[in-house]
Amino acid sequence: MKGETIDDAAIRMAPEDNVVTALEDLPAGRAFDVDGGTVTLAEPVEFGHKFALASLDPGDTVRKYGEVVGTATEPIAAGEWVHTHNVVSTRGQPGDEGGEADSDENGDAERRDT
Amino acid sequence: MSERAVDPREFRGYRRADGRVGVRNYVAVVPVSVTASAVAKAVASRAGTGVRALPHQMPLSPNEAARTQVETVLEGVGANPNVAGALYVALGTEDIASEELADAVAATGRPVETLAIREAGGTEAAVDRGVDLAEDLREVASEARRETADTSELVVAMECGGSDATSGLAANPVVGDACDRIVEAGGTGVISETPEFIGAEHILAERCVDDEVREKLLARVERRERMADLMGVDFRGAQPSPGNQAGGLTTIEEKSLGAIAKGGTTPLRDVITYGNHLPVGGGFVVMDSPGYDVESVSGKVAGGAQIVVFTTGRGSTTGNPIAPVVKVTGNPKTYERMHENMDVDASRVLEGESVRTVGGTLSDRIHDVADGTLTAAERHGMAEFAINDLPANEVATLGDPT
Numbered sequence: 421m422k423g424e425t426i427d428d429a430a431i432r433m434a435p436e437d438n439v440v441t442a443l444e445d446l447p448a449g450r451a452f453d454v455d456g457g458t459v460t461l462a463e464p465v466e467f468g469h470k471f472a473l474a475s476l477d478p479g480d481t482v483r484k485y486g487e488v489v490g491t492a493t494e495p496i497a498a499g500e501w502v503h504t505h506n507v508v509s510t511r512g513q514p515g516d517e518g519g520e521a522d523s524d525e526n527g528d529a530e531r532r533d534t
Numbered sequence: 535m536s537e538r539a540v541d542p543r544e545f546r547g548y549r550r551a552d553g554r555v556g557v558r559n560y561v562a563v564v565p566v567s568v569t570a571s572a573v574a575k576a577v578a579s580r581a582g583t584g585v586r587a588l589p590h591q592m593p594l595s596p597n598e599a600a601r602t603q604v605e606t607v608l609e610g611v612g613a614n615p616n617v618a619g620a621l622y623v624a625l626g627t628e629d630i631a632s633e634e635l636a637d638a639v640a641a642t643g644r645p646v647e648t649l650a651i652r653e654a655g656g657t658e659a660a661v662d663r664g665v666d667l668a669e670d671l672r673e674v675a676s677e678a679r680r681e682t683a684d685t686s687e688l689v690v691a692m693e694c695g696g697s698d699a700t701s702g703l704a705a706n707p708v709v710g711d712a713c714d715r716i717v718e719a720g721g722t723g724v725i726s727e728t729p730e731f732i733g734a735e736h737i738l739a740e741r742c743v744d745d746e747v748r749e750k751l752l753a754r755v756e757r758r759e760r761m762a763d764l765m766g767v768d769f770r771g772a773q774p775s776p777g778n779q780a781g782g783l784t785t786i787e788e789k790s791l792g793a794i795a796k797g798g799t800t801p802l803r804d805v806i807t808y809g810n811h812l813p814v815g816g817g818f819v820v821m822d823s824p825g826y827d828v829e830s831v832s833g834k835v836a837g838g839a840q841i842v843v844f845t846t847g848r849g850s851t852t853g854n855p856i857a858p859v860v861k862v863t864g865n866p867k868t869y870e871r872m873h874e875n876m877d878v879d880a881s882r883v884l885e886g887e888s889v890r891t892v893g894g895t896l897s898d899r900i901h902d903v904a905d906g907t908l909t910a911a912e913r914h915g916m917a918e919f920a921i922n923d924l925p926a927n928e929v930a931t932l933g934d935p936t
């Protein structure tokens with residue numbers, strides 16, 4: 421696993437990733453040159469947290485390490501913070517309908533093949 | 535690359551009668567149940583240098599499946615290559631027989647003693663007697679000398695605890711590179727913490743050498759998922775933990791993909807049950823263990839791992855009583871703030887240093903530690919130990935894990 425740092429302030433783990441990880445606390449408005457374009461942060465992104473390189477629609481897969489790490493639950497624009505408020509696991513998530521009492525069935529129902 | 539040249543092909547260790555090679559030379563004082571833990575600690579404390587207690591919380595009468603697992607671990611730590619001789623301490627009413635543990639360890643050619651607190655005449659008398667026995671064992675241990683051994687004789691355990699986003703970005707890939715080097719040198723590298731394969735098991739499955747290993751792996755991951763459901767925990771909800779999430783990890787698959795990077799890139803050769811014998815010269819293998827890091831480390835040490843490499847983004851300080859634990863952090867703030875508890879700074883990867891270069895630094899450190907250099911956890915006397923329990927209802931529903 422080899423990442424590629426962007427302006428020494430973010431790291432992209434694989435070329436096909438659509439999110440990158442902040443390597444320092446980044447302020448809103450910080451601009452990054454990525455894939456021949458510019459991605460400008462819409463909001464502050466803390467060290468260790470992710471932001472989108474491209475816009476995502478609800479249901480789109482979020483990729484890090486070249487793998488699917490979750491699904492967008494709402495529209496995400498390039499430069500927006502990507503975390504638990506707008507992404508869910510493809511393996512089920514707290515607060516899924518069905519509740520804990522029936523977690524087996526719930527887990528299966530919510531699981532998606534990716 | 536590194537400040538000094540370390541021959542990656544060899545180290546200097548203590549060759550035991552069973553052929554395995556230790557990197558430390560301890561007398562292990564092992565309580566058979568929680569009721570003997572205080573005596574074991576007192577014995578090790580009074581006997582001093584080279585005598586290590588492994589106190590734990592297991593009851594006098596574990597349920598049957600748990601008992602097997604506890605016996606496996608108690609026997610395994612006594613026979614770990616870092617242990618020259620062992621003393622088993624019991625109250626005397628345990629379901630697990632000290633003599634059986636002692637016989638199994640004696641079969642590896644080590645001197646072993648047993649002590650029953652009831653027969654000794656109570657706590658004080660047992661501690662006195664235990665100190666005498668530990669000193670006798672230490673005298674035998676003191677005859678051992680380091681000799682040249684091959685890197686292929688190392689069994690190195692990879693662990694993570696207190697993960698944040700830097701664990702998957704830097705520390706775990708660096709450990710994975712070191713794991714590859716151990717395996718390429720003919721040794722064994724082992725990862726565990728099965729719950730942290732969830733969401734990344736397809737990648738490990740692709741690395742399995744054959745269908746049998748693949749089926750074992752996937753069955754183990756599924757079992758851990760069902761175990762969580764049974765205990766009323768939804769892993770997919772409980773993971774990543776709130777601490778992980780604060781550190782930037784969003785989903786369990788993101789955490790797992792980062793976690794399995796510790797296992798490097800070589801083929802996955804076998805899946806070992808908790809606490810059982812790890813192969814020497816076995817390549818990359820997996821041990822099925824819980825996600826709790828102290829129990830997971832204890833299982834691998836019981837399996838015969840001589841060295842543990844432990845990544846932590848948020849700053850875990852834990853060690854082990856009989857195995858050196860090398861702490862690696864990928865978080866520059868943690869390295870700065872907790873420098874005295876860290877051995878290797880993997881955050882250099884985030885500054886553009888290659889994983890291969892920092893992996894080389896870690897690999898050199900592993901060899902130094904094998905040769906006798908103390909780790910941060912050893913210098914600070916960190917010696918955590920815990921055995922994984924199996925509640926009876928899990929066993930009834932899911933069947934015996936062995």
